[in-house]
Amino acid sequence: MKIVIPDDYQDGVRSLECFSRLSGHEVTIYNDTVRDFDQLEERFRDAEALVLIRERTPITDALLERLPRLRLISQTGKGIAHVDLDACTRRGIAVATGTGAPFAAAELTWGLVLSAMRHIPDEVAAMKAGRWQTRVGTGLRGRTLGIFGYGKIGSLVAEYGRVFGMRVLVWGREGSLERATAAGFDTADSQDDLFERSDVLSLHLTLNPGTRGIVTAAHLGAMKPSALLVNTSRAELIVPGALVDALKAGRPGMAALDVYEDEPVRDHPLLHLNNALCTPHVGFVERDGYELYFGAAFDNLLAFAEGSPRNLANPEVAGQS
Incomplete structure (x- = not known):
């Protein structure tokens, strides 16, 4: 799959042990946050899957309209208030939620x-x-x-x-x-x-x-x-x-x-x-926590790629793509 991971400020994802699980997939990582729709479309247009780092980039219906190849959003953590779940469901885009620790x-x-x-x-x-x-x-x-x-x-x-x-x-x-x-x-x-x-x-x-x-x-x-x-x-x-x-x-x-x-x-x-x-929202920015958050998000992505989607917030889309 073509996977895009935005908003990795520290360029830390590549250094995680769990990152090796994505071997064999085409992964693009961005280290900054952009809000302009044209820039987001440019970055995401070829993505089949997005791995989102918490709530850093909102995923709106207007943005999804520009991403016809997107099949999966795999969220680090459980919170998806920044994702338009109804719009994802209408478009057949699966949204997988992860886990975390306090x-x-x-x-x-x-x-x-x-x-x-x-x-x-x-x-x-x-x-x-x-x-x-x-x-x-x-x-x-x-x-x-x-x-x-x-x-x-x-x-x-x-x-x-x-x-x-x-x-x-x-x-x-x-x-x-x-x-x-x-x-x-x-x-x-x-x-x-x-x-x-x-x-x-x-x-x-x-x-x-x-x-x-x-x-x-x-x-x-x-x-x-x-x-x-x-x-x-x-x-x-x-x-x-x-x-x-x-x-x-x-x-x-x-x-x-x-x-x-x-x-x-x-x-x-x-x-x-x-x-x-x-402090710059570093409450969850810690290596053990990152391994847990990203490990769960990557596992959800791999399960989806293998045809066995799990932990979906919109399970009704399973099997549509």
């Missing part, structure tokens, strides 16, 4: 917590500039860690907080609250209560119509001026512009972020704030 994202979340609270990036930069001990950090022990969404990642971050001696407070849907209580964690009385009481508040919600904009300016304004907000989930959970305004107003006092509305980011108001620590 560990890399949870570890990155905790790295951001420690880095922000102890001002590690600032101190590293200051020392390189010839200055010594420029800020006083804040410890975690005895402080309250708020977890908004107690799923696979949120539950891991909650356990990290417990190990560090923090008081863990959880809010989310009924299932989240039940699981958190069973694990021995306290639950908040409401979303407002969670935001008001947390010293560190970490968002771990799936983005969907019910959670888009669930964090408002009022929620942020109710946070402590000493508090840290961490978002390694999706930027759209927060009302557009609300976090920038809140940080400028000093509530919360800091934010640590790995996700943005429009990626890759070339410039963003958050990058110009001294109380925002920003």
Whole structure:
């Protein structure tokens, strides 16, 4: 098959052990993201299969119309909100979903917590500039860690907080609250209560119509001026512009972020704030995780090529192509 893999920023896919599974197929890899339809058509026009790296390139009906040879989209991970599934189904294009693990994202979340609270990036930069001990950090022990969404990642971050001696407070849907209580964690009385009481508040919600904009300016304004907000989930959970305004107003006092509305980011108001620590959506960018994500996507592709499609989000197209 002719396979195209877009958006491999680090050119890391070729270095994975699982990449050898595609031996015998014609694979083209692009290391940047483009949005222009003409450029996307040029890159994808001969592809029989696309292997998508998370949600970096939206696959719309208008784009699919220009790709008559496309037979399969194999997604790294389970999320396919960026793929027009109905349009794929109408056109007989199979969409296979993969798997993943929560560990890399949870570890990155905790790295951001420690880095922000102890001002590690600032101190590293200051020392390189010839200055010594420029800020006083804040410890975690005895402080309250708020977890908004107690799923696979949120539950891991909650356990990290417990190990560090923090008081863990959880809010989310009924299932989240039940699981958190069973694990021995306290639950908040409401979303407002969670935001008001947390010293560190970490968002771990799936983005969907019910959670888009669930964090408002009022929620942020109710946070402590000493508090840290961490978002390694999706930027759209927060009302557009609300976090920038809140940080400028000093509530919360800091934010640590790995996700943005429009990626890759070339410039963003958050990058110009001294109380925002920003990383370029690297929560899942870790070798073991990549082997898992891409290994599953490649296996789904090979099964399709052999006439035995599996893990299809639209199984009704099986056998049509």
